[in-house]
Amino acid sequence: xxxxxxxxxxxxxxxxxxxxxxxxxxxxxxxxxxxxxxxxxxxxxxxxxxxxxxxxxxxxxxxxxxxxxxxxxxxxxxxxxxxxxxxxxxxxxxxxxxxxxxxxxxxxxxxxxxxxxxxxxxxxxxxxxxxxxxxxxxxxxxxxxxxxxxxxxxxxxxxxxxxxxxxxxxxxxxxxxxxxxxxxxxxxxxxxxx
Amino acid sequence: xxxxxxxxxxxxxxxxxxxxxxxxxxxxxxxxxxxxxxxxxxxxxxxxxxxxxxxxxxxxxxxxxxxxxxxxxxxxxxxxxxxxxxxxxxxxxxxxxxxxxxxxxxxxxxxxxxxxxxxxxxxxxxxxxxxxxxxxxxxxxxxxxxxxxxxxxxxxxxxxxxxxxxxxxxxxxxxxxxxxxxxxxxxxxxxxxxxxxxxxxxxxxxxxxxxxxxxxxxxxxxxxxxxxxxxxxxxxxxxxxxxxxxxxxxxxxxxxxxxxxxxxxxxxxxxxxxxxxxxxxxxxxxxxxxxxxxxxxxxxxxxxxxxxxxxxxxxxxxxxxxxxxxxxxxxxxxxxxxxxxxxxxxxxxxxxxxxxxxxxxxxxxxxxxxxxxxxxxxxxxxxxxxxxxxxxxxxxxxxxxxxxxxxxxxxxxxxxxxxxxxxxxxxxxxxxxxxxxxxxxxxxxxxxxxxxxxxxxxxxxxxxxxxxx
Ligand code: SF4
Numbered sequence: 001x002x003x004x005x006x007x008x009x010x011x012x013x014x015x016x017x018x019x020x021x022x023x024x025x026x027x028x029x030x031x032x033x034x035x036x037x038x039x040x041x042x043x044x045x046x047x048x049x050x051x052x053x054x055x056x057x058x059x060x061x062x063x064x065x066x067x068x069x070x071x072x073x074x075x076x077x078x079x080x081x082x083x084x085x086x087x088x089x090x091x092x093x094x095x096x097x098x099x100x101x102x103x104x105x106x107x108x109x110x111x112x113x114x115x116x117x118x119x120x121x122x123x124x125x126x127x128x129x130x131x132x133x134x135x136x137x138x139x140x141x142x143x144x145x146x147x148x149x150x151x152x153x154x155x156x157x158x159x160x161x162x163x164x165x166x167x168x169x170x171x172x173x174x175x176x177x178x179x180x181x182x183x184x185x186x187x188x189x190x191x192x193x194x
Numbered sequence: 195x196x197x198x199x200x201x202x203x204x205x206x207x208x209x210x211x212x213x214x215x216x217x218x219x220x221x222x223x224x225x226x227x228x229x230x231x232x233x234x235x236x237x238x239x240x241x242x243x244x245x246x247x248x249x250x251x252x253x254x255x256x257x258x259x260x261x262x263x264x265x266x267x268x269x270x271x272x273x274x275x276x277x278x279x280x281x282x283x284x285x286x287x288x289x290x291x292x293x294x295x296x297x298x299x300x301x302x303x304x305x306x307x308x309x310x311x312x313x314x315x316x317x318x319x320x321x322x323x324x325x326x327x328x329x330x331x332x333x334x335x336x337x338x339x340x341x342x343x344x345x346x347x348x349x350x351x352x353x354x355x356x357x358x359x360x361x362x363x364x365x366x367x368x369x370x371x372x373x374x375x376x377x378x379x380x381x382x383x384x385x386x387x388x389x390x391x392x393x394x395x396x397x398x399x400x401x402x403x404x405x406x407x408x409x410x411x412x413x414x415x416x417x418x419x420x421x422x423x424x425x426x427x428x429x430x431x432x433x434x435x436x437x438x439x440x441x442x443x444x445x446x447x448x449x450x451x452x453x454x455x456x457x458x459x460x461x462x463x464x465x466x467x468x469x470x471x472x473x474x475x476x477x478x479x480x481x482x483x484x485x486x487x488x489x490x491x492x493x494x495x496x497x498x499x500x501x502x503x504x505x506x507x508x509x510x511x512x513x514x515x516x517x518x519x520x521x522x523x524x525x526x527x528x529x530x531x532x533x534x535x536x537x538x539x540x541x542x543x544x545x546x547x548x549x550x551x552x553x554x555x556x557x558x559x560x561x562x563x564x565x566x567x568x569x570x571x572x573x574x575x576x577x578x579x580x581x582x583x584x585x586x587x588x589x590x591x592x593x594x595x596x597x598x599x600x601x602x603x604x605x606x607x608x609x610x611x612x613x614x615x616x617x618x619x620x621x622x623x624x625x626x627x628x629x630x631x632x633x634x635x636x637x638x639x640x641x642x643x644x645x646x647x648x649x650x651x652x653x654x655x656x657x658x659x660x661x662x663x
Contacts, residue, residue, distance in 0.1 A: 018514040019389050019489050023628040028607040032260065032274035034234035034281045046630045051616065074514065076390035079423060079489070080628060081607075082325040083232065084341035105359075105393055105425055106325060110341035123510070162357060163216035175343070176243070179351040182212060182220060186353055189211045189222050190249055 002115045004172040007144045008096055011068030013060055014133045020073055021080035022107065026089040039085055040092030065137040070097045072130055075123075078107025087111045097143050099150065101126045112165050113175065119143060119150050125157045145169060198464035201430050202361050202396050205336045205461070209319045211353060218355040224318040225330075226253040226348045227304045228291070230282040231260065231609070232323030236346035237285040247289045248352040254313055255286050255293040258303045260609035263572050263599035266296050275610065289349070300443075302575020302601040305329040305543035309413065310577055312442025316431040316458040321348060326543050326625065328419040331428035332412035333435055334461045336396070338426040359425045360394055360470035363463075365401040368477035373659040375553065376411035377545060377623065377642035379403070380418045381483035381493045383475060389491035393423030395471065398463065403477040404429055409438040410549040417544045418625050421490035430462045482658050484530055485627050485640040488518040492627075496645065496657050499529040521629055522637050523617070530639070530655045534566075537620035538650040539632070540596075540643060541572030542606035545623035548581045550643045555590045557647035557661060563595040564653025570612060571596050572604040596650065608633040621649040 030042040047059050055062040071090065077100040078086060087110040090098065098111065099119045111118045121129070129152050132139045142151040145166060149158050168174065179186070199207075212220040228236075233255070240246065247253065260275040270276035279296065286293040294300040300307055305326055308314045314330040320337035321327060323345040330337035344354050364383060397419050404412065412429050419427030436455050439445045446454045481495040492515075494500065500519070503512055503526050519526060540546070540554055551573065563569050571591055573579040579601055582588055591598045605612040606624040613633030614620040620638050623646050624631075627638035639655060648658040 016513065017517065018511060019491075021489065021626075021628045023607075023626070023631050027630055027634070028259075028609045029634075031231050031609065032278050034278060035238070036235050046634055051634060075510065076393070076423070079389055080325065080626065082323060082327075082339035082341055084235075084323075084343060087341070102390060102393070104390070104423060106339055106341060110343065113341060113343035162218060164218060164355075175355050176239070176347055176350055179220065179347055179353050179355065180245075182353070183351065186211055186220075186222065186248070186351055190352055193209075193222065193224070 002172045002174055005096065005115055005117055005145055005169045007142070007146065008069060009140055009142045010070050011138060012070035012072050012099070012129070012133045012141055013066045013068060014130045015060055015071060015073045016130045018074035019076045019079055022078060022083050022086040023080055025078070025086040026083065031083060031085050036088050037092060039089035040094065043089040043093045069095055070099060070141055070143065071095045072126070072133060073098060073100045075100060075102045077103050079104040082106045082110070084110040084114070087114045087116050091116045099126065099129065112169070115169065117143065117145060117169065119159050121150060121157055121159065125152070125155065128152060128155060198466040200361050200398060200463040200467040200469060201334060201461050202336065202398060202428065205317055205319065206358060218357045220353050221319060221356050222353055223321050223348050224252065225308070225313055225320045227308055227322035227327070228253060228255045228345065229259055229304050229324065230257050230278045232342050233285065233345055234278065234281045235342050236349055237289065239346040240289070240349055243350070245350055247291065247349050250290040252352060253291050253349065254308070255282060255291050256301055256304050256307055257282055257296050259603045259607065261296055261602040262610050263602050263604050263612055266600040272611070299576050299580070302578065303543045303546065303603055305417065306547060306574030306578065309333065310442070310575060312439055312445030315439065315445065315454070316435060316461050321354060325420045326417050328424070328426040329413050329417040329543055331416040331419065331426050332409060334428055334431035334458070336426060336428065339420065359396040362392060362395040362397045362424070362471040362473065363469040364397055364399050364473045364475060366399065366403040366475040366477050367401040368403060370403065370477050371481065373482050373644055373662050374480050375642045375644055376407055376414040378480055378483045379477070380415045381485065381490070381640065382480045384418060384422045384490050385483070385493035387422040387491065389421060389489040390423040392419070395424050397424045397427035399427055399429050405432065408549060409434055410547045413547070414544055418490065421625060431458050482642060482645050484645060484655060486522065486524060486530060487515070488521055488627055488629050490625065490627060490640060492518065493640070496655070497529070497531055499527055500524060502526045531657060533619070533655045534653060535621050535639070535649050535655060536567060536618040537614050538567060538569040538646050539572070539605045539620055539622040539624060540646055541570065541574070541604050542624035543574065544625045545643050546572060546574030546578065548578050550623065551578065551582050551587050553643045554647045555587045557644060557658070558594040558596070558651060559590050561594055561651050563650045567650055567653050569596040569650045570605060571598045572612070573598070573601045575601050594650070605632050607631060608636070621646045621655065
């Protein structure tokens with residue numbers, strides 16, 4: 001069982017950069033752990049800290065004005081490697097939703113498999129949200145999974161999600177539970193396809 | 195009469211165990227590769243659930259991502275890396291999975307050893323917790339990278355849940371110019387497509403240029419499909435594919451091989467099959483390529499100049515573009531030819547097969563690297579290394595001042611000690627130029643083995659065609 005996700009009202013952290021790749025989210029040298037926990041400390045490591053581990057001024061995670069459980073990021077978020085550590089790091093840091101106008105495929109799957117909701121919005125919505133949050137860090141967004149919408153002030157946008165994945169998130173199910181229930185069918189298939 | 199289908203659709207449909215409306219397909223996986231970095235949490239999951247591996251014969255393991263490339267016979271010095279490799283060993287033992295460990299004659303980068311050992315075959319579904327699994331598509335298989343939760347799914351059930359991607363056909367026709375190799379083709383395509391242009395698609399590469407390429411060169415192309423966002427990329431198998439597979443260690447042999455080839459011959463896209471997108475590429479337009487930015491889509495011909503901010507297609511890209519060039523220490527509109535470089539990395543699952551090493555050796559034979567440049571040649575596998583030594587390539591490298599080391603991912607992702615220092619420039623045959631990819635604050639120029647060899651000799655970004663005369 002994973003944590004359930006239903007609806008979230010939160011402030012957000014703006015990161016208006018395109019093509020944020022998994023090496024930025026969690027650099028390879030921090031992938032040496034053999035558990036899923038603790039990756040949040042190194043989320044955006046090289047943007048967040050100087051070489052001497054001092055927090056880098058000007059990076060949004062070091063800016064006390066911004067916080068919340070929603071990350072707002074530029075187009076093509078999560079491109080690059082398949083490392084699920086990227087999703088773990090974002091989740092472990094405390095985010096539950098990433099909003100972007102475009103996600104890389106593998107990242108999207110990894111996020112969904114870990115109770116982190118990727119919300120795809122229009123370019124216009126993203127621009128408006130980034131601007132609103134940047135100007136007023138107290139701005140809250142509402143993300144409602146049940147009804148599949150995200151709301152900024154009066155501006156509401158519907159987002160897409162696979163029905164099955166939605167059910168999983170709402171109930172905290174994971175894919176293995178489902179696949180294990182198909183064991184006999186899969187076994188037959190395995191034997192027939194040497 | 196069947197509806198005409200693409201090769202992708204044929205393989206996919208054949209592997210669907212269950213399809214239900216609103217659900218992703220339950221896709222059966224023929225071949226699963228694992229390595230030390232993305233598997234430990236998956237094995238933990240099995241233990242937590244108290245279940246074993248569904249079919250141990252379908253999974254193969256190797257240690258590659260953070261192994262040292264020097265003194266591989268000694269225990270790994272770095273404690274965390276050692277722990278990760280030891281965890282892989284213990285997991286493989288506990289769950290009964292074959293492991294090609296450090297020191298084994300078959301050890302190497304997972305995407306190099308799979309094909310080399312004859313594990314990857316046409317018509318298969320292939321996955322690994324690594325995005326460059328797309329490499330295996332060169333054999334006419336559906337191969338893609340997965341996350342650790344999915345690694346656990348495959349170990350537990352031999353299946354993954356996947357929505358079927360859209361299909362794209364990229365047709366490349368025409369002869370290749372002197373000094374232009376398969377790496378240049380794929381860097382050229384990615385520069386056209388951008389780093390996200392193929393997201394949501396599975397690509398089929400076709401056309402006479404692709405047919406003319408060796409299997410190793412085809413692997414280089416499929417390898418980088420992920421760098422334009424594609425789920426994977428494949429090439430329909432042909433006589434070259436069958437010839438490559440024949441006699442490989444774990445490939446079918448004798449009558450079984452002949453029977454398999456007869457089946458594999460049907461793995462072509464039917465006349466009239468429909469793709470969601472089709473792209474034509476004229477191979478004559480491709481020159482040696484180099485990247486200037488911090489994603490593989492930021493590439494250009496070696497003698498071109500970096501675009502200016504005004505030349506960008508989308509205004510929204512400006513901020514990221516500027517940030518990227520600042521990171522690289524480069525200016526908009528600047529040419530790269532003549533730019534001094536510090537390191538050359540010849541390696542990775544993109545370009546560390548024997549043909550790549552031969553290409554490099556052919557250029558550097560009898561020459562010496564520039565004095566200020568450090569050159570690492572990291573073979574893709576123990577077998578590639580052995581072959582290189584047998585052919586005397588090691589002596590050519592040594593005379594040129596290059597260091598030939600043991601196999602592994604090495605400076606492709608900088609998880610072991612092979613890191614490019616902060617601020618230094620590296621011409622690299624790997625696949626990613628992301629910020630910090632080759633070490634914190636390192637700066638990467640992606641290029642072909644030929645262009646990398648040329649850079650090593652001249653000490654600058656240079657045009658291989660000048661060296662070839
Ligand atoms: S060589 Fe690089 S890209 Fe290939 S598997 Fe290793 S780390 Fe990944």
